[in-house]
Amino acid sequence: MSQQIVISGVGVWHPQDSISNQELVESYNAYCDKFNAQHSSEIESGEVQAMPHSSAEFIEKASGIKQRYIYKKDGALDVDRMKPLIEPRADEVLSHQAEFAIASAKIAMEKANKKADDIDAVIVSCAYTQRSYPAIAIEVQGALGIKGFGFDMLVACSAATFGMHRAFEMLSAGSAKCVLVINPELVSPQVNYKDRDSHFIFGDVSTATVLERAETATSEHVYDVLSTKAVTQFSNNIRSNFGYLTRAEDVDPYGADKLFHQAGRKVFKEVCPMAAEHISEHLSRHDIEPANVKRWWLHQANINMNTLIAKRLLGREASREEAPIVLDEFANTASAGSVIAFGKYHEDLVSGDVGILCSFGAGYSIGSLVLKKR
Numbered sequence: 410m411s412q413q414i415v416i417s418g419v420g421v422w423h424p425q426d427s428i429s430n431q432e433l434v435e436s437y438n439a440y441c442d443k444f445n446a447q448h449s450s451e452i453e454s455g456e457v458q459a460m461p462h463s464s465a466e467f468i469e470k471a472s473g474i475k476q477r478y479i480y481k482k483d484g485a486l487d488v489d490r491m492k493p494l495i496e497p498r499a500d501e502v503l504s505h506q507a508e509f510a511i512a513s514a515k516i517a518m519e520k521a522n523k524k525a526d527d528i529d530a531v532i533v534s535c536a537y538t539q540r541s542y543p544a545i546a547i548e549v550q551g552a553l554g555i556k557g558f559g560f561d562m563l564v565a566c567s568a569a570t571f572g573m574h575r576a577f578e579m580l581s582a583g584s585a586k587c588v589l590v591i592n593p594e595l596v597s598p599q600v601n602y603k604d605r606d607s608h609f610i611f612g613d614v615s616t617a618t619v620l621e622r623a624e625t626a627t628s629e630h631v632y633d634v635l636s637t638k639a640v641t642q643f644s645n646n647i648r649s650n651f652g653y654l655t656r657a658e659d660v661d662p663y664g665a666d667k668l669f670h671q672a673g674r675k676v677f678k679e680v681c682p683m684a685a686e687h688i689s690e691h692l693s694r695h696d697i698e699p700a701n702v703k704r705w706w707l708h709q710a711n712i713n714m715n716t717l718i719a720k721r722l723l724g725r726e727a728s729r730e731e732a733p734i735v736l737d738e739f740a741n742t743a744s745a746g747s748v749i750a751f752g753k754y755h756e757d758l759v760s761g762d763v764g765i766l767c768s769f770g771a772g773y774s775i776g777s778l779v780l781k782k783r
């Protein structure tokens with residue numbers, strides 16, 4: 410019996426609402442002007458620093474991002490609020506994040522030709538979960554009518570790849586026969602829309618993948634997972650301190666350090682070489698030269714990072730066809746970026762074509778899968 414593990418379906422779902430760079434910058438700049446007017450005397454005396462304007466041109470040039478999807482646009486651009494307005498739901502009602510997850514899960518299940526009965530494990534793996542327990546995965550499992558087990562895991566930007574790694578291992582070990590890995594990246598509530606350095610970075614999206622043994626796969630586009638590779642190295646350069654201890658620490662649970670913040674330049678400098686080396690080592694495990702990789706489904710944080718990494722590996726710039734970019738439309742979607750790229754750009758490959766799916770970011774964490782089309 411073959412032990413080959415495959416990806417047999419992928420789903421990408423995004424909310425309807427979107428915010429262009431221009432809209433975002435207009436709201437941020439109006440917030441700045443209001444803040445500066447309110448603090449004019451402290452700014453004049455040097456006690457408070459004036460807030461500088463953001464710029465749509467800077468955002469596109471520095472990151473490649475043109476817009477982002479957002480679950481609830483209401484409130485996020487309101488200068489008196491600067492955060493999305495999400496109505497609370499009773500315990501009996503499907504939670505926001507589970508609803509988000511299910512939307513992409515259904516697409517992935519349809520693509521993989523799977524019904525709830527075919528699946529026996531659900532992993533919800535993403536940058537944030539909306540509560541500690543019961544696990545979002547178990548709520549999704551219940552809502553979809555899947556038997557078996559589910560659990561949540563958090564690995565920030567590498568949550569999706571690390572989740573697929575766990576699915577690969579569970580399938581290899583025989584503890585599951587078909588695993589649904591979902592990445593409901595509902596990140597907008599953690600974005601500091603008052604922070605010029607990071608207000609533009611993230612967008613909301615949910616992705617899902619179905620992994621199973623090759624012999625049970627019946628879908629049109631099946632990818633053998635040749636192997637997985639993961640590495641982590643502790644860094645404080647990307648951080649969110651929001652957590653349950655804040656209640657006992659008598660600090661503002663929503664202060665700036667509790668939201669996403671980063672030293673972006675340092676991240677850029679440190680993560681690019683790490684990611685390139687990681688990918689090179691992973692490919693060499695299979696004697697695959699970078700030049701023979703048909704597609705690079707790379708993490709989507711910054712277009713310049715992807716250009717640099719592909720250049721290090723290929724010795725030349727990768728074409729958009731080789732290394733697709735989705736962050737212009739979606740922005741950084743935490744762990745989902747490389748899965749969106751895979752979801753949108755995998756059907757045209759032919760049998761035998763090899764691609765690499767790779768995430769990199771907070772932790773630091775890097776995760777990859779070498780994939781070969783059946």
Ligand SMILES: CC(C)(COP(=O)(O)OP(=O)(O)OC[C@H]1O[C@@H](n2cnc3c(N)ncnc32)[C@H](O)[C@@H]1OP(=O)(O)O)[C@@H](O)C(=O)NCCC(=O)NCCS
Nearest residue numbers: 463464467471472566605606673674676677710711770771
């Ligand atoms: C965040 C990022 C896009 C910023 O781009 P950058 O080129 O490094 O920009 P810097 O932070 O060095 O800032 C450059 C200048 O632009 C200014 N600037 C920063 N944000 C700005 C904004 N929104 N509008 C206008 N100017 C801005 C800075 O103040 C700085 O000005 P200075 O040169 O006068 O000091 C980039 O560092 C990045 O993407 N890093 C990797 C992040 C990443 O992958 N994170 C993973 C998260 S999951």
